[in-house]
Amino acid sequence: MSDMPKASVADADLPIYGSLGMTFMEFPVVSKPADSDAEVVVSGVPFDMATSGRSGARFGPQGVRQASAQLIWEGARWPWQFALDDHLKVADSGNVLFKHGEPQTMVDNLQAHIGQILESGKSALTFGGDHFITLPVLRAYAKKHGPVALIHFDAHTDTYSGGTKYDHGTLFHHAVEEGLVDTEHSIQIGIRTAYTLDGHPFEVLDAAWVGDHGPQGILERIKARVGDKKAYVSFDIDGLDPAYAPGTGTPVSGGMTMDCALKVIRGLQGLNLIGMDVVEVAPAYDHAEITSLAGATLALEYLYVLAANKGAA
Ligand SMILES: [Mn+2]
Numbered sequence: 001m002s003d004m005p006k007a008s009v010a011d012a013d014l015p016i017y018g019s020l021g022m023t024f025m026e027f028p029v030v031s032k033p034a035d036s037d038a039e040v041v042v043s044g045v046p047f048d049m050a051t052s053g054r055s056g057a058r059f060g061p062q063g064v065r066q067a068s069a070q071l072i073w074e075g076a077r078w079p080w081q082f083a084l085d086d087h088l089k090v091a092d093s094g095n096v097l098f099k100h101g102e103p104q105t106m107v108d109n110l111q112a113h114i115g116q117i118l119e120s121g122k123s124a125l126t127f128g129g130d131h132f133i134t135l136p137v138l139r140a141y142a143k144k145h146g147p148v149a150l151i152h153f154d155a156h157t158d159t160y161s162g163g164t165k166y167d168h169g170t171l172f173h174h175a176v177e178e179g180l181v182d183t184e185h186s187i188q189i190g191i192r193t194a195y196t197l198d199g200h201p202f203e204v205l206d207a208a209w210v211g212d213h214g215p216q217g218i219l220e221r222i223k224a225r226v227g228d229k230k231a232y233v234s235f236d237i238d239g240l241d242p243a244y245a246p247g248t249g250t251p252v253s254g255g256m257t258m259d260c261a262l263k264v265i266r267g268l269q270g271l272n273l274i275g276m277d278v279v280e281v282a283p284a285y286d287h288a289e290i291t292s293l294a295g296a297t298l299a300l301e302y303l304y305v306l307a308a309n310k311g312a313a
Contacts (some may be wrong), residue, residue, distance in 0.1 A: 052131030056282030128279030247286025
């Protein structure tokens with residue numbers, strides 16, 4: 001499959017809608033990511049057993065990949081002035097394997113998978129799955145890089161302490177307890193559900209503040225908080241308003257616009273970015289692929305930022 005030509009504007013014999021949509025952005029498939037020449041490895045984690053609301057994020061990777069077929073025709077994605085393929089090698093390693101009904105197999109296999117990617121000097125772009133999948137990913141990242149500065153977009157802080165072992169609402173509580181996150185340099189954006197201030201170690205830009213201050217204000221706070229630390233971006237799609245992301249398990253009204261989110265991701269250029277995930281896309285509740293397309297677009301924007309950080313212009 002890696003020899004399969006990419007469908008692009010130049011391929012007059014294959015219309016854009018002829019894409020199989022099997023991999024993210026039609027990036028080549030790699031079965032052994034550590035052995036490939038990719039700089040960024042895409043993985044899907046079709047796991048939603050930790051969700052507390054509506055299930056369905058297990059189909060998130062599939063939805064995002066399929067929606068990304070709508071983005072492949074631009075040689076250089078607007079407003080960037082270069083083609084991503086000329087500056088960044090990306091491959092799709094497919095979905096992480098695990099045993100249905102045995103969540104610990106997902107935890108173990110995902111951490112090992114991301115660990116192999118990082119040990120070979122690459123970085124990871126991971127599609128959930130519910131947000132719990134970020135915990136094994138962060139374990140792998142912390143093992144390689146030490147505690148990471150977290151840039152976390154979400155309607156929920158996911159720092160609740162009273163949850164269950166496999167719980168998409170407690171992962172950042174555990175991540176802090178386990179020392180995976182550099183809390184002094186971490187920030188949460190778009191929060192609009194209850195959380196406890198006691199012992200809460202993150203800076204929070206709640207949804208009202210985000211709406212009042214816009215992308216420029218948000219970026220100023222992110223840059224002041226993160227500085228030059230190694231930064232990991234975790235984007236729960238429910239950080240967006242349900243108007244922009246209806247297809248998710250626990251939607252909350254009053255969130256970010258897609259325009260704002262894209263400007264913020266684009267504005268992360270210059271930060272020391274080492275990884276990203278996009279989680280909680282649940283295509284069964286989606287309409288016209290709005291949510292899957294949003295997830296795919298945010299991830300693609302992140303890849304352009306990585307290329308720009310390498311000097312592409
Ligand atoms: Mn959330």
